[in-house]
Amino acid sequence: MMQDILASLFPGVSASGLAVLLGATLLGGLVRGFTGFGFAMVFMPLASMVLGPVAALGLIWCIDLPFALPIAARNVRQAEMREVLPLLLTATLALPAGIWLLIWLDRETMRWILAGLILAAVAVMASGWRYHGRPGIPLSLGVGVLSGLFNGMASIGGMPLAVFWLGAQRNDRHKTRANLQTFFGFSTLISGTVLWWKGILTSTALLMALPLMAVYGLGMWAGTHGFRLADESAFRRIAYVVIFLSALISLPLWDGFVGR
Template identity: 35%
Template sequence: MPEGLALALQTEGLVLLLLVLLLAGLVYGFAGFGAALIFIPLASIFVPPQLAVGIMAVSALGSTVTVLPRAWRQADRARVLWMLVPAFLTLVPGIWLLRSMEVLPLRWLISGLILLSLAAMTLGWRRSMAPNRAALAAVGGAAGFIGGLTGLTGPVVILFNLSGDEPVVITRANTLCFLTLLGVLMIPQLAAQGVITGPVLWQGLLATPVYMVGTAIGQAVFNPAYQSVYRLLGYGVIAGAVLVGLPLWD
């Protein structure tokens, strides 16, 4: 047995980590967002946030099979790419800060960002800027930096997309495509900066089929007519995850 796999199997709370990832994938499949918002705070109970980010990035490869093909056909692909390129560039400083921060302050930062994002989403925040190329690039760049620092690639883009007046199907597809592709692009950068090591890679690979099952089920039950219900359910699960994952309970 490879040494990295042996170490991965010895991870404390591995079964719970996999169950959390299954839940995160399910919400991502039907709501179109929320996987990292659920997994990162809960996984950080068992492993340092840096490792949780690495595991999430590797396991999210499954979304390229279960979620991306359908979303790519429905998305405004030019808009996705205008956000994706600057996001890829700003991942670098974000990941550097991720590596540099102590565990406890990082966990509080992650929890605070999720709570602020959730409050903005539930209160119906609306953007004031038009979705032109400059705005898309700025949103993408901010998402990449925050995603590199915390693993939360979604909040900035989710708020930007959900607060517009575009059709629900296109908004959801844009979000899914951006988050899935940025998650894939994070992997080589995380590896280059030493966040993804052998054991983390194996942990992510072990989790990938679990995440794929969750996203596939969520994708299968999605019905645009009930988008508001899925969104509210996603908000509820995210709120529960961040409250349980607060360092306050350690």
């Protein structure tokens, strides 16, 4: 009976593939709750191994929607809207180009690009790079374009924002979390409209998302409590390690070793 239910919820997904999806959802929830970003940076490369990048993109949106909106509502007052709004505008304009690349590129190429982008972002963040001063409009708009492009390609629009805000020397982790959470809430509504229009949001993605939402919520709850206990350096190190390992494991380079 349980096997029949799982087969109906996850059509064409093997037992090992389901284990990967569950593990990626839990780890992604932990990182999201702990840092305020990073669910897609953990989930997308691992889920793409099982489902392919296009299906994984629709699944991410369905899983995160019930959490992103209320979290954004709680954080909007603490966020710096002068920084968030210009980024949101340019991210929205660049989003369709990212989706076009996702559909146009083949599955394996997208996996290489996705893992490479995430590994590069982690390297930049872990290098100790800091941005001095208040971000100007040109820089904010440029980061917004990258965010929209990456969001359309792989739902990792938070990656350039994390590099941008985590690297800002003047920002503490609370302000960074508020900015990211607020941005994600608005961008989730916008990207959902475009993904539905492009046919990427499907009933299959919604059915898969239903059981994974509970796992994601558990991970977010644990990550949020960990955030309250951890210091600033631990906050950054844990996020970097988890994201780095997820991207490294997802590389097509290992497919021959694991039989994919």
